Amino acid sequence: MATLEIRDLHVTVEADNATKEILKGVDLTVKQGETHAIMGPNGSGKSTLAYSLAGHPKYTVTGGTVTLDGEDVLEMSVDERARAGLFLAMQYPVEVPGVSVSNFLRTSATAVRGEAPKLRTWVKEVKEAMERLNMDASFAERNVNEGFSGGEKKRHEILQLELLRPKVAILDETDSGLDVDALRIVSEGVNRVRETGEVGTLLITHYTRILRYIKPDFVHVFSGGRIVESGGAELADKLENEGYEAYAKLDGADTKGGVSA
Amino acid sequence: MAEAQNSPTSGIAPAGGRPPVGSTTAGQIAVAAESTVATRMSAPPSFDVADFPVPHGREEEWRFTPLERLRGLHDGTAVATGEGVKVAVEAPEGVLVELVDRDDARLGRAGAPVDRVAAQAYSAFEKAGVVTVPKETVLTEPIRITVHGEGGVSYGHQVVELGAFAEAVVVIDHTGDAVLAANVDYVLGDGAKLTVVSVQDWDDKAVHVAQHNALVGRDATFKSVVVTFGGDLVRLHPRVTYAGPGAEAELFGLYFTDAGQHQEHRLLVDHNVPHCKSNVVYKGALQGEAAHAVWIGDVLIEAKAEGTDTYEMNRNLVLTDGARVDSVPNLEIETGEIVGAGHASATGRFDDEQLFYLMARGIPADEARRLVVRGFFAELVQQIGVDDIEERLLARIETELKATV
Ligand SMILES: Nc1ncnc2c1ncn2[C@@H]1O[C@H](COP(=O)(O)OP(=O)(O)O)[C@@H](O)[C@H]1O
Ligand SMILES: [Mg+2]
Numbered sequence: 323m324a325t326l327e328i329r330d331l332h333v334t335v336e337a338d339n340a341t342k343e344i345l346k347g348v349d350l351t352v353k354q355g356e357t358h359a360i361m362g363p364n365g366s367g368k369s370t371l372a373y374s375l376a377g378h379p380k381y382t383v384t385g386g387t388v389t390l391d392g393e394d395v396l397e398m399s400v401d402e403r404a405r406a407g408l409f410l411a412m413q414y415p416v417e418v419p420g421v422s423v424s425n426f427l428r429t430s431a432t433a434v435r436g437e438a439p440k441l442r443t444w445v446k447e448v449k450e451a452m453e454r455l456n457m458d459a460s461f462a463e464r465n466v467n468e469g470f471s472g473g474e475k476k477r478h479e480i481l482q483l484e485l486l487r488p489k490v491a492i493l494d495e496t497d498s499g500l501d502v503d504a505l506r507i508v509s510e511g512v513n514r515v516r517e518t519g520e521v522g523t524l525l526i527t528h529y530t531r532i533l534r535y536i537k538p539d540f541v542h543v544f545s546g547g548r549i550v551e552s553g554g555a556e557l558a559d560k561l562e563n564e565g566y567e568a569y570a571k572l573d574g575a576d577t578k579g580g581v582s583a
Numbered sequence: 584m585a586e587a588q589n590s591p592t593s594g595i596a597p598a599g600g601r602p603p604v605g606s607t608t609a610g611q612i613a614v615a616a617e618s619t620v621a622t623r624m625s626a627p628p629s630f631d632v633a634d635f636p637v638p639h640g641r642e643e644e645w646r647f648t649p650l651e652r653l654r655g656l657h658d659g660t661a662v663a664t665g666e667g668v669k670v671a672v673e674a675p676e677g678v679l680v681e682l683v684d685r686d687d688a689r690l691g692r693a694g695a696p697v698d699r700v701a702a703q704a705y706s707a708f709e710k711a712g713v714v715t716v717p718k719e720t721v722l723t724e725p726i727r728i729t730v731h732g733e734g735g736v737s738y739g740h741q742v743v744e745l746g747a748f749a750e751a752v753v754v755i756d757h758t759g760d761a762v763l764a765a766n767v768d769y770v771l772g773d774g775a776k777l778t779v780v781s782v783q784d785w786d787d788k789a790v791h792v793a794q795h796n797a798l799v800g801r802d803a804t805f806k807s808v809v810v811t812f813g814g815d816l817v818r819l820h821p822r823v824t825y826a827g828p829g830a831e832a833e834l835f836g837l838y839f840t841d842a843g844q845h846q847e848h849r850l851l852v853d854h855n856v857p858h859c860k861s862n863v864v865y866k867g868a869l870q871g872e873a874a875h876a877v878w879i880g881d882v883l884i885e886a887k888a889e890g891t892d893t894y895e896m897n898r899n900l901v902l903t904d905g906a907r908v909d910s911v912p913n914l915e916i917e918t919g920e921i922v923g924a925g926h927a928s929a930t931g932r933f934d935d936e937q938l939f940y941l942m943a944r945g946i947p948a949d950e951a952r953r954l955v956v957r958g959f960f961a962e963l964v965q966q967i968g969v970d971d972i973e974e975r976l977l978a979r980i981e982t983e984l985k986a987t988v
Contacts, residue, residue: 376943379935404945416940419931420900420958426944429954433945465958466940482944 324354324391324407324489326375326522332385333367333374344370346547347386352490352522359525359533359558362544363566368526369413371544372494376410377403390490405434407489411479411496418466423478424448426466427485434486451484454514456507473504480511491515492524497532509535530562545569620851620881620915628695632659632706635699644698647877647909649845652816654736654762654790656700661762663707667737668761670712673727678751679715689713689742693768694796694822701794701820704738704764711740714753718746718772725752725969732761732789739765743779747772747800752969753779758813760786765793771803773827778806780972784979785813794820799859801827808967809865811838811846812979818847825856828890834863836878837963837976839983840906842871849879850895854888863895866963868956868983869906878928880912884921892922899930900959902952953984 333345344367352358362368374381375388377400388395390406398406418426427448432438439447452461455477467475476496483491493512497505513536515521525536533541533555541557542549543566550569551557623643626635637658638645645657655661672680683689690711696702714726728741743753749772757763771777783791791814799805803826811817823832832852840846852861867876878897899908912926933955941951960980964973 376939378939399948400939400942401945401947404943410943412940412943416936418937418940418955420956420961421941421954422958425954425958426941429946429950430941430944433947433950486944 324522326352326395326408326490326524327389328375328386329388330386331371331374331383331388333370334382334384335370335380336382343384344381344547345374348548350524350542350549352524354489354522355519356540357516357523357525357536357538358540358542359527359538360542360544360549361527361530361558361561364528366544367547368544369494370547372410372413372492372524372526375403375492376400376408401433404486404488405436409483409486409488409491411476411483411491411493413494413498415467415470415475415479417468419468421466422463423466424462427462427482430482431485448485451481454484455481455511457481472499473501476500476504476508477511480508483515484511487515487518488521490522490524492526494526495528496525497527497529505532506535512536530558533558543569620883620913624697628697629702630691630695630705632699632702635702638699644849648818648847649816652790652845653700653792656703656762656764656790656792659703661736661764663709663738664735666733667735668739668759668763669731669733670739671729671731672712672714673729674714675722675724675726677717677720678722678726679713679717681713681715682710683713685711685740687711687713689744689770690740691766691768693770693798694794694824696766696794697820697822698794700764700792700818701766704766704792704794705740707738708740708765709738711742713742713744716745716749716751719748720746721750722752725754728753728755730755730757730763732757732759732763732785734760736762739763740767741765742768742770743777744770745772745775745777748774750776751778753777754969754972755779755781757781757783757785757789757791760789762790763792767793767795769795769797769805771798771800771805771826771830773801773803775800775803777804778808778969780808780810780967780969781819782972783809783811783814783817783819785817787813787815789814790816792816792818795822797821797823797832799823799825799830799832802829803827804831806833806968807835808969808972809834809836809848810976811836811848812983814844814846816845818845818849820849820851822851822853823861824853825859828856828858830856831860832862834861834865835963835966836865836867837960838865838867838876839980840867840869840874840876841983841986842905843873845875845877847877847879849877849881851881852883852893852895854882854884854891854893857888858890859888860891861893861895864963864966865897866899866960867897867908868900868902868959869908870902872905874906876906876908878908878910880926880928882912882914882924882926884914884916884918884924886917889918889920890922891918891924894923894925896927898928898959900956901930901932902956949984953981956980956984
C-alpha cells in the first residue's frame with residue numbers, strides 16, 4: 323500500500339533578499355485510500371507544503387524528510403516525483419501557449435505510464451473523462467489553460483487527476499473560486515478517483531464547503547507553517563462554527579475571514 | 584507566458600503585461616500623407632553603392648545591426664574572393680537556367696537596392712543567375728538552388744522569373760561558411776504562382792545580407808518562406824511590390840536564434856496597387872546568451888491602393904535568459920478605402936512556472952521545452968505547403984533544441 327510520509331519538514335523561500343522560513347516542521351502520513359483535509363487561514367503555508375512536495379524550485383527544503391513508499395522524494399526531480407505517483411492539482415494552474423490540451427495530456431500520460439497509450443482507447447478515455455466533467459470536446463484543441471475561466475482551469479486539473487491515476491493526489495484549493503455547480507462536478511471527479519481506493523488524497527482548503535462533497539477521514543488544522551491540531555471529520559464542524567481565531571495565538575498568520583463560505 | 588502584446592488597435596504601448604527582460608516591442612499604425620517608411624531610409628533606392636554613405640550605425644535601417652560583424656560588407660572593405668560561394672541550380676525540364684552579364688535587361692526589375700550593402704552587392708557581383716519558368720508552365724517538382732559557402736567573400740544576384748500563369752516552387756538552400764551579400768529578384772507574370780523557400784542553414788561564422796525583391800503581377804500569388812537557423816549574422820530584407828490588382832503575397836518566416844547569433848528580418852510590403860492582399864507571419868525562438876533577433880515589418884498602403892487587405896504578425900518565444908528581441912511592426916495607411924489592415928507583435932517567455940507545470944505532469948525538462956517550441960512553430964510550419972521542407976524544418980528544430988538544453 324502506497325504511503326507518503328512527511329517528517330519534520332522545514333521549508334524556506336527567498337523574498338526581498340531575505341530567507342524566510344515558511345514550513346516549520348510538518349508531520350503527516352497519507353496512505354493510499356485515505357483522504358486528509360488540510361485547513362488553514364491564508365498565508366499559513368498550505369501552498370508552500372503542496373509546492374514543496376511537488377518540487378517547485380522556489381522552495382528550499384532545509385530540514386526533514388519526505389518519502390513515498392520508502393523512496394526519498396526530496397532527491398527526485400519534479401518530473402520524477404510525478405512519475406513516482408505524486409500529483410499536484412494547482413491553486414493557480416499555469417498557461418502554456420502553443421501546447422494543445424490533447425497534446426499535453428497525451429505527452430503527460432505517456433511519461434507517467436511509461437508508454438504511449440494506444441491511440442484508439444486513449445481518445446475514448448479522454449473523451450469520456452471530459453464528458454463526465456462537463457467539458458466540451460473543443461477543449462482538447464485549446465492551448466493549456468490559455469484563456470480558461472477559473473472553473474475550466476480546475477476541471478482541467480481534475481481531468482488530469484483522473485487520467486494520470488496517481489498514488490497520492492494533493493489538491494491545493496481546488497474548490498476556491500468555483501460556483502456551486504462547478505464545485506459539485508469537480509468534487510464528483512475527485513470522488514470517482516477516491517472510490518478506486520488506489521489514491522491517497524491531501525485536500526487543501528480554506529473553506530469547509532467542499533467537505534460536504536468530499537468526506538475526509540482526517541482533518542488537520544494548519545497554522546504558522548505546521549499542523550497544529552488533527553482530528554476526524556468532526557474537527558471541520560468545529561472550524562465551521564469557531565473559525566481559525568482559536569489558532570491565531572499560535573502564530574501571526576491572517577486568521578480573519580470566515581471558514582465557511 | 585508573459586507577453587508583450589501589440590494588437591492592431593492598441594497601437595504603441597505594450598499592453599497586457601510586462602515584456603520579458605531584453606525585449607522591445609514597438610509598433611504603430613500611422614495615417615500619413617507622406618510615407619515615413621520611405622523617408623526613414625537614409626538614402627533613396629539606387630543601384631550604385633556610391634549613392635549610399637557608409638553607415639555609422641545610428642541610421643534607422645542600421646540601428647539594430649552590429650556593423651563590426653558585417654566583415655566589411657557595409658564599408659567597401661570586403662573584397663570578393665575567387666571561390667567564395669558555389670551556386671548550383673537543379674531544375675525540372677522546361678525551366679531555363681542561365682548565367683548572364685550585369686547588362687542583362689532582366690536584372691533589377693523587381694526593385695532597386697535600398698541600403699548600402701544591397702547596393703554594394705549590386706555593384707560588385709560578376710555574373711547573375713536567371714531562372715525562367717515560361718508562361719503557363721506548371722512545375723510539379725521544385726527548382727532547387729543550393730548556395731554553399733567555401734569560406735570566402737562573395738556578391739551575388741539571382742533572378743527568378745515566372746511567365747503568365749506559370750506555377751513553381753523554388754527552394755534556395757544556404758549552407759557552409761561565407762561572407763555573402765546578394766539581391767534576389769522574383770518577377771511574377773499575371774496569374775503566376777510562386778512559392779520560394781529560402782533556408783539559411785549556415786555554419787556558425789557565416790555572414791549573410793540579402794535583399795529580396797518581389798514584383799507580383801496581376802492576380803498572381805507570391806509566397807515567401809524564410810527560414811533562418813545558422814550564421815553569425817544574417818540580415819534579410821524581403822520586399823514586395825505589386826504590378827497589378829488582384830495579387831496576393833504571403834510572407835512567412837521562422838527563425839531559431841542561438842547564443843551569440845544576430846538574425847534580422849526586415850520586411851516591406853508596398854501596397855502600390857488597388858485590391859491586393861498581403862499576409863505576413865514571422866515567428867522566432869531564441870535561446871542562449873546574446874542571441875539577438877530583430878524583426879521590422881513595414882507595410883505601406885498608398886493612397887491609390889483602395890481595397891487593400893493586409894495583416895502582419897511577429898511572435899517571439901524567448902527560451903532562456905540573455906536573449907534579446909526587437910520587434911517593430913509599422914503599418915502606414917494613406918487611404919481609408921480598404922478591406923482590412925492590422926498588425927500584431929508579441930514576445931513571450933517560456934518561464935520557470937510553465938516548465939514546472941509540465942514537469943509536474945511527469946514530462947522531463949527537455950521534452951517540455953520541445954513540446955512548447957514545437958507547438959509554437961507548428962501552425963506556421965503547416966502553412967509552408969512543401970512536404971519535405973516541413974519535415975526538414977521539424978527535424979532541424981529538434982536539433983536546435985538538443986544543442987543547448
Ligand atoms: N514563492 C514565494 N515567494 C515569496 N514568499 C512566498 C512564496 N510562496 C509563499 N510565500 C510566503 O509564504 C507564506 C505562506 O504562503 P502560502 O504557502 O501561499 O500560504 P497559503 O497557501 O496557506 O495561503 C506567505 O507569507 C507567503 O507570502
Ligand atoms: Mg494557497
